Amino acid sequence: MKAPAFDYVRARCLDEALALRVAGDDEAKYLAGGQSLGPLLNLRLARPSRLIDVRRLPELAGWSDEGAMLRIGAGLTHAAIEDGVLPGALGRFLASVARGIAYRAVRNRGTLGGSLAHADPAADWVSTMALLDARLEVRSQSGSRVIAAADLVDGPLSTRLAPEELIVAVRVPKGSPAARWSYRKFNRKPGEFAKAIAAFCVDPERQVCRAVIGATDGAPVVIFEAAELLTSDAACDAAVAAAGFRPGAFQHQVHAVMLRRARLALAEGIA
Amino acid sequence: MKSITLELNGERISTTALPRTHLADLLREELRLTGTHLGCEHGVCGACTLEIDGAPARSCITLAVACDGSTVRTVEGFDADPVMQALRAAFTEHHALQCGYCTPGMLITARDIAMRLPWADEARIREELAGNLCRCTGYVGIVRAIASVIAARNSANGGR
Numbered sequence: 001m002k003a004p005a006f007d008y009v010r011a012r013c014l015d016e017a018l019a020l021r022v023a024g025d026d027e028a029k030y031l032a033g034g035q036s037l038g039p040l041l042n043l044r045l046a047r048p049s050r051l052i053d054v055r056r057l058p059e060l061a062g063w064s065d066e067g068a069m070l071r072i073g074a075g076l077t078h079a080a081i082e083d084g085v086l087p088g089a090l091g092r093f094l095a096s097v098a099r100g101i102a103y104r105a106v107r108n109r110g111t112l113g114g115s116l117a118h119a120d121p122a123a124d125w126v127s128t129m130a131l132l133d134a135r136l137e138v139r140s141q142s143g144s145r146v147i148a149a150a151d152l153v154d155g156p157l158s159t160r161l162a163p164e165e166l167i168v169a170v171r172v173p174k175g176s177p178a179a180r181w182s183y184r185k186f187n188r189k190p191g192e193f194a195k196a197i198a199a200f201c202v203d204p205e206r207q208v209c210r211a212v213i214g215a216t217d218g219a220p221v222v223i224f225e226a227a228e229l230l231t232s233d234a235a236c237d238a239a240v241a242a243a244g245f246r247p248g249a250f251q252h253q254v255h256a257v258m259l260r261r262a263r264l265a266l267a268e269g270i271a
Numbered sequence: 272m273k274s275i276t277l278e279l280n281g282e283r284i285s286t287t288a289l290p291r292t293h294l295a296d297l298l299r300e301e302l303r304l305t306g307t308h309l310g311c312e313h314g315v316c317g318a319c320t321l322e323i324d325g326a327p328a329r330s331c332i333t334l335a336v337a338c339d340g341s342t343v344r345t346v347e348g349f350d351a352d353p354v355m356q357a358l359r360a361a362f363t364e365h366h367a368l369q370c371g372y373c374t375p376g377m378l379i380t381a382r383d384i385a386m387r388l389p390w391a392d393e394a395r396i397r398e399e400l401a402g403n404l405c406r407c408t409g410y411v412g413i414v415r416a417i418a419s420v421i422a423a424r425n426s427a428n429g430g431r
Binding site: 001002003004005006007008010031034035038039041042043051053055079102103104105106108109189190191192 | 273289290291293296312313314317320323326327328329331332333334336337339380383398399401402403
């Protein structure tokens, strides 16, 4: 199918983008890489009045090292992250997650911020950033605020962002040198939407031992005290049941198996 | 209508399109470059894959207006490219196409694999090809063709 009619404007700077959004109507949307919005437009599931293109905004580009945190511009593509532009052990973990996102042709244009704002429950960054306790820097013309990544999603394709708000950057804790991560997802074919996601973040020096169960019916389920899950398959199965999946059902099984595999990957030191 | 300027297959062109027009429709319907094929039109099948600013992209989910100022290379724009010449020969030799509908997208992806991942083994080639569907089930030939080009390039580069 073909997209419905809409207007398009390319913003030259962040302030212009925010001003365009507030001056426009409620049916306007920001457009970044368009790799999620593009399909929704063609399927006519999205019918914006106007798209405000933020893909080339300099304020959304690049990344910076802020000591304890990595500040990643919302406009960074999955491919750039896959290719290792982000430094250190966290950068390598994020690169391994990025490699599993859709297909290279999609990763070349799709962006970190766009994926988070789109809020597909099966999206890799939605679960990963919730796991890592990332903070989203959000701007609108009336000001700025910070949202915890774990609080972003409130349902499938739905976030707590106000319509005029734009994610400009994601701050991710780098962790101590002892920090370790693992990430597993189930899909029948590489690149298709995940049926189940599970991941761990363990950093003893910061008293962090978290897990996430993703590709749910809505927001990812973060388990903030996951130490028990690291030692027991039964605890993994119980956590998946507590996340709302009925034991015995396919959904429970695939999530539980991913959680077990993520636990083994962490123990073996493979992200 | 919005005005769009592209560096298209080495030539600077200016045209216009509605904001809703995706890049593949602009290329096929307005510019008569029908080498780029449309399959699913929601980014899954890979038939419409071409290069934007030097990297493979889906032209069915990329708005033409969003490409204003970009460099676009379609399957028609690789005649002088030695890697693409080698891939075309290898696709013929290994019977890597039957109906040919997926082939333009396959070739763009294959060239990206050969140039970006010169160490790719069969498993990695298959992983990278997951975003390009062939419904004649010709993957065996396609994988062999790509692997043969990678091997030939590596031996030409003194072995890897």
